[in-house]
Amino acid sequence: MSTSAIESRGYKRPEVLVSTDWVADHLKDPKLRVVESNEDPLLYPSKHVPGAVEVDWTRDLNDPVRRDYLQKKGFEALMSRIGAARDTTVVLYGDKNNWWATYAFWIFQLFGHTNAKVMDGGRLKWEKEGRPMTKDVPKYPATQYAAPERDDTKIRAFRDHVLAHVQAKRPLVDVRSPQEYSGERLHMPEYPNEGALRGGHIPGAQSIPWGRAVNPDDGTFKTADELRAIYEKEKGLKPADDVIAYCRIGERSSHTWFVLTYLLGYGKVRNYDGSWTEWGNMVGVPIEK
Amino acid sequence: MTSPALPEKLERFLEGIDLLEDRSERIQALIEIAERFREVPETVAKRPFRDEHKVPACESQAYVWAVPRPDGTQKFWFAVENPQGISARSLAVILDETLSGAPPANVAAVPGDVVYRIFGNELSMGKSMGLMSMVSMVQNEAKKLLRGRA
Numbered sequence: 415m416s417t418s419a420i421e422s423r424g425y426k427r428p429e430v431l432v433s434t435d436w437v438a439d440h441l442k443d444p445k446l447r448v449v450e451s452n453e454d455p456l457l458y459p460s461k462h463v464p465g466a467v468e469v470d471w472t473r474d475l476n477d478p479v480r481r482d483y484l485q486k487k488g489f490e491a492l493m494s495r496i497g498a499a500r501d502t503t504v505v506l507y508g509d510k511n512n513w514w515a516t517y518a519f520w521i522f523q524l525f526g527h528t529n530a531k532v533m534d535g536g537r538l539k540w541e542k543e544g545r546p547m548t549k550d551v552p553k554y555p556a557t558q559y560a561a562p563e564r565d566d567t568k569i570r571a572f573r574d575h576v577l578a579h580v581q582a583k584r585p586l587v588d589v590r591s592p593q594e595y596s597g598e599r600l601h602m603p604e605y606p607n608e609g610a611l612r613g614g615h616i617p618g619a620q621s622i623p624w625g626r627a628v629n630p631d632d633g634t635f636k637t638a639d640e641l642r643a644i645y646e647k648e649k650g651l652k653p654a655d656d657v658i659a660y661c662r663i664g665e666r667s668s669h670t671w672f673v674l675t676y677l678l679g680y681g682k683v684r685n686y687d688g689s690w691t692e693w694g695n696m697v698g699v700p701i702e703k
Numbered sequence: 704m705t706s707p708a709l710p711e712k713l714e715r716f717l718e719g720i721d722l723l724e725d726r727s728e729r730i731q732a733l734i735e736i737a738e739r740f741r742e743v744p745e746t747v748a749k750r751p752f753r754d755e756h757k758v759p760a761c762e763s764q765a766y767v768w769a770v771p772r773p774d775g776t777q778k779f780w781f782a783v784e785n786p787q788g789i790s791a792r793s794l795a796v797i798l799d800e801t802l803s804g805a806p807p808a809n810v811a812a813v814p815g816d817v818v819y820r821i822f823g824n825e826l827s828m829g830k831s832m833g834l835m836s837m838v839s840m841v842q843n844e845a846k847k848l849l850r851g852r853a
């Protein structure tokens with residue numbers, strides 16, 4: 415079955431998604447910067463969409479010392495390096511059904527770069543369609559990018575917010591695998607589950623693995639009706655809910671944040687990037703199994 | 704009691720990759736290694752591959768087989784079903800080229816965290832667990848062979 419056009423899928427904010435066709439037609443647009451963001455560090459250097467630059471989640475988006483994201487100056491330097499101005503349309507794509515692309519997208523939103531889109535289907539779809547790829551790493555003239563201070567208040571949740579959320583019995587979405595949700599140990603005996611001392615989930619969290627939002631064959635997002643069937647009919651979420659999503663470090667949950675915020679139009683969704691590597695290691699917080 | 708030494712070819716490979724201190728040079732070397740990947744031949748395994756050969760926790764959907772050799776060692780074969788599993792293909796080539804034909808006791812003692820020495824410390828936990836599981840599967844094949852001799 416071929417993927418339906420993005421505009422026909424019933425999303426609340428379809429403008430945040432672009433098709434591979436659209437990207438192919440706009441590769442030479444000087445106001446566009448295509449950005450690849452992957453989990454696998456070998457993928458971009460092996461080949462990528464012509465003209466695309468790489469934004470690496472560890473080196474480019476995280477503070478090298480403390481557990482946090484880059485600050486205003488770091489974001490300005492990153493955008494300058496990739497040749498993006500404040501009005502540049504940034505189109506993100508990557509491996510793992512755009513899991514890392516939506517993570518980068520979420521961080522870009524902490525700095526208010528709203529002129530950002532995700533290429534539906536990501537690297538998987540582009541490759542499957544046999545579109546051109548190159549090893550050439552482009553160089554763009556550096557820009558003067560003036561970013562606002564990072565705003566953690568709207569789309570990012572911290573542990574105290576989550577504790578208050580639990581106490582208020584507001585909806586939480588655990589987007590990890592069912593085995594992670596249940597606290598079952600993984601196969602690496604020398605490693606505690608997900609790098610945490612305790613396994614399980616935050617009390618009251620619903621298990622909705624992030625990957626359910628995509629069509630596995632080509633990595634595209636499911637239609638709004640299909641997504642509503644999962645998040646609303648099956649799990650009982652509502653667009654007016656105050657939702658916090660989490661996973662292990664906030665990467666997979668950024669994918670679900672993207673789905674709920676843009677594709678289904680939820681008004682208040684936050685990503686708890688401390689996620690299980692924080693919650694499962696904290697002393698005294700409640701855990702359910 | 705001291706652990707058996709690393710297999711000689713693996714030790715030599717690690718010494719070589721350690722010299723590539725520049726991250727992009729190391730990545731380029733690992734990409735070139737991945738290009739040498741040859742999938743398990745049909746004489747060893749046909750699709751659908753059996754779950755017992757599937758590497759747990761590996762999202763690249765890697766599979767491992769060990770074929771005994773007359774000299775008492777093993778030849779390791781791999782499949783990587785995820786077309787984007789380039790790190791898994793690279794590691795498969797490294798494991799085959801350095802552990803096939805090595806003494807099973809040495810193969811059984813290869814530490815899983817050798818993947819950090821190969822790929823660096825910037826791997827995500829998911830990626831490192833998948834790659835370490837590939838090493839673990841190879842170790843287990845060597846251990847099975849050793850148990851069968853005991």
